[in-house]
Each structure stands twice: as C-alpha cells, then as structure tokens.
Amino acid sequence: MKAQVFRGVNQLQYEDVPKPEIAADEVLVQVQVVGLCQSDIKKIKYPLLEPPRIFGHETAGTIAAIGAEVKNWNVGDRVIVLHHIPCMHCAYCLNENFSMCEVYKNITTTAGFVPSGGGFAEYVKVPGHIVRNGGLMRIPDDVTFEQASFVEPTNCCLKAVKKAQIQPGQTVLITGAGPIGLMFIMLVKYFGASAIATDLLPSRIEKALSVGADAAFDARDPDLSSKIQAMTQGMGADVSLLAVPSDKAFFQAIDCTRKGGKILFFAEFPDEVEIPINPNVLYRREIDLMGSYSSSYRVQQLAADIVFQRRIDVDALISDRFPLKDLAKAVDRAVSPTPDTYKILIYPQQ
Structure with missing residues (x-):
C-alpha cells in the first residue's frame, strides 16, 4: 500500500509499505479521508x-478486514478511528483527567513502523483495546467521510x-480565527454564548463573522479592550480562549477578560x-488560568452527535483537499496559508 513516511525533519516520502497484518482482536480500516492537524x-x-x-x-474510512474475535463490526462498515482511548481505571481516568492517562498517550493505531496514528496511508490498523473500548465509531449513512473526520478535533474543542464552563448568555473572546478558532466560534454559539474573534488576516476576520x-x-486593534467592554456593559469577556500560541494574545486576553473570568490555553x-x-493581576481580579490538552472520552459521544446532527457546519471549515501523494504540499500550504486557507483534508485513495 502507499503511505507518507516521515523520514526526518521536513522529510516525507511517498512510498510502498506492507499493508498491516491484524491480530484476532484487531480491525483494518481503509482510510478515505484524514484531516491535517497542527x-x-x-x-x-x-x-x-x-x-x-x-x-x-483525524481518520475516517471503511472497515476492510476484521479479526476472528472482533464482534459487532463488519467489513464495509463506515467508521471513525479514534487514536486516543484511555484505560479507564488509573488515577487520572478516575478523576476524568483522561488525557493524562499513559494508555491514552501511548498511540497504538498504526500503518507501520512505530505506531503514530497511521492515517497518512491507504490502510490503518486499529488495535484491540481501541476496538473494544469505543475507539471505532459508526458513521451514519447521511454523513460524509469528510464531515466524520471532524469528530476528533470537535472533541478537543468541546472539551475546552x-x-x-461556558454558559448561555456569556461573552467569549476567541484569539485566532483559523480552523480551531472557527470551530470554537461555532461551539460557543451552539451553547448559547456570544463569540468575539480576533485575527491578523482580514479574510479570517470576515470568515469568523460568516460562521457566527x-x-x-x-x-x-489598540482599542480592542475598550470595544469589548462596550459590548459587555463595561465588564469584559467572561472567558477568553487562546487558539493561537502568542504571548501577545495572552496579555490581550488579560486586558479583555472581566474580573472573575477565565482564560484557557488551548494552543500549544x-x-x-x-x-x-x-x-x-490574577489574585486581585480573581482570573482563573487553565489549560486544555487534546480530547476527552467523556465528551466523545457528544462531539460525534454535534457533527453528525450538523449542529455545527464543519463543511464551512474545509478549504483545501490534497491527495496523499501531495501531503508535503499540504503541509507547506498550512505553514504558509493563503488568505482562504482553513482546514486541509487528505485523501489516501486518490
């Protein structure tokens, strides 16, 4: 099968590799679409x-083979492959800190070599513990593979x-209107809050408005803080979500967040x-600083429901589509985006 093999920094090689062989409790999925993630x-x-x-x-595809011990799945089923599934019994899992679980962090889905996700290949192997514990999700017939590939990133944003604790009626500042920032806007609106976005690109500022x-x-804008205060009866944003890794954005969030508000680091x-x-500054204004890393098993089903029931418009986030052989070009596009670059999808079967 064909795969894009990482051979070193900035070295991707489109090459033939053996199709993964599956054990009795494993599943082989033919990858139809995979999202390119930061x-x-x-x-x-x-x-x-x-x-x-x-x-x-961020993988969606079709089951191509199942092991003899696999139950409730059949060849031809359309599925999402989730590469992070926690053990559910360690101290972190019992405290619902699923992303801190060592089993969660140890990626086991693979298309060969050291397991590292495996979506940038024609086929990916899903190990038994992921098959058994909710790491395969069935895609409804009326949902496209493209839409389904957004369940994992939606989970990450939904966790944040x-x-x-974003509530109806609150005002949320979202720094950065790239694919993640745009998804935050959609989710904030879905939960009944108001969204204010910032970005450096005029096209992304317009896109933020178009998605809600x-x-x-x-x-x-040197008057950003005063503009947000004017929109919030002099209070400021209830929550600021940092969707870009910028210290300037953080200090801006400090200025724009109300007393008793929250600032959440999402970008690494x-x-x-x-x-x-x-x-x-934190003590006197009682501002909570928090971080949110990766996804949460607890909101996995809700994330799927939001995407599958079209509660957010993930199609509006797609800007570029590349065949697998052009993955390096897709990475270059993401690193040096055009004004209209948002979410990039990769197609191993083309």
Whole structure:
C-alpha cells in the first residue's frame, strides 16, 4: 500500500509499505479521508520524534478486514478511528483527567513502523483495546467521510468549552480565527454564548463573522479592550480562549477578560516561551488560568452527535483537499496559508 513516511525533519516520502497484518482482536480500516492537524505539522517540522513513522489521526474510512474475535463490526462498515482511548481505571481516568492517562498517550493505531496514528496511508490498523473500548465509531449513512473526520478535533474543542464552563448568555473572546478558532466560534454559539474573534488576516476576520461570531476584530486593534467592554456593559469577556500560541494574545486576553473570568490555553506554545506575569493581576481580579490538552472520552459521544446532527457546519471549515501523494504540499500550504486557507483534508485513495 502507499503511505507518507516521515523520514526526518521536513522529510516525507511517498512510498510502498506492507499493508498491516491484524491480530484476532484487531480491525483494518481503509482510510478515505484524514484531516491535517497542527500536531501532525509540528511533528513533521521539528525534531520531536524519531523516524520512520506514519502520522495522521483525524481518520475516517471503511472497515476492510476484521479479526476472528472482533464482534459487532463488519467489513464495509463506515467508521471513525479514534487514536486516543484511555484505560479507564488509573488515577487520572478516575478523576476524568483522561488525557493524562499513559494508555491514552501511548498511540497504538498504526500503518507501520512505530505506531503514530497511521492515517497518512491507504490502510490503518486499529488495535484491540481501541476496538473494544469505543475507539471505532459508526458513521451514519447521511454523513460524509469528510464531515466524520471532524469528530476528533470537535472533541478537543468541546472539551475546552466544557472545561471553561461556558454558559448561555456569556461573552467569549476567541484569539485566532483559523480552523480551531472557527470551530470554537461555532461551539460557543451552539451553547448559547456570544463569540468575539480576533485575527491578523482580514479574510479570517470576515470568515469568523460568516460562521457566527457576533464581532470580529483585527488583533492589532489598540482599542480592542475598550470595544469589548462596550459590548459587555463595561465588564469584559467572561472567558477568553487562546487558539493561537502568542504571548501577545495572552496579555490581550488579560486586558479583555472581566474580573472573575477565565482564560484557557488551548494552543500549544513552543517550549522555550516563558510568559512573565504579576500574580497580583490574577489574585486581585480573581482570573482563573487553565489549560486544555487534546480530547476527552467523556465528551466523545457528544462531539460525534454535534457533527453528525450538523449542529455545527464543519463543511464551512474545509478549504483545501490534497491527495496523499501531495501531503508535503499540504503541509507547506498550512505553514504558509493563503488568505482562504482553513482546514486541509487528505485523501489516501486518490
């Protein structure tokens, strides 16, 4: 089968690799669509993991083979493959910190080499513990593979929205109107709150408004804080979601978030970044700082329902489609986006 093999920093090789062989409790999925995620790009662009590997984890496809012990699944079933499934019995899982579970972090879906997701290949193997514990989800007949591939990123954003306890009637500031920021806008609106977005690109400011933002501003606007206060009876945003790894965005969020509000870090910053802050700003204004990493098993089904029932318009997020052989071009497009670049999808079967 064909796969895009990571052979080193900025080195992707489109090559033939053996189709994965499955054990009695495993499933083989023919990949139809896989989303290109910022975490994939990071692993390709920086020396974080040893090659060779096959990345890709926002995967939707068709079951091509099942092991003899697999129940309730059949060849031909349309499915989502979820690469993170927790053990459900460690101390982290018992406290619902699923993304801290070692089983969760240890990726086991694979198309060969060290298991690393495997979606950037024609076929991916799903191990037994993921098959047994909810890591395969059936795609309804009226839902496309493209739409289904958004369940995993929707889960990640939904986890953050739930963690920040966003409520109807609140005002939420979303820094960055890329694919994740746009999804945050949709989810914030779905839960009855108002969304204010910022970005540097005029096209993304317009896009934020088109997907439901109540207001959208240039992130460089020196009057941003006063404009948000004017929209919130002098209070400020109830919650700020940082969808870009920018220290400037963080300090902007400090200025724009009301007393007693919350600031949530969603985007991952470079390890060398340090943000100095006077702790009295948090103490006197009672602002909560929090982080949200990856997805949550607890909201997995809700994320699927939101996508499958079209509560958010994921089709509006798709901007580019590339065949698997052009993955390197897709990565370049994501790193140097055009004004109209949002979510990029990859097609292994073309």
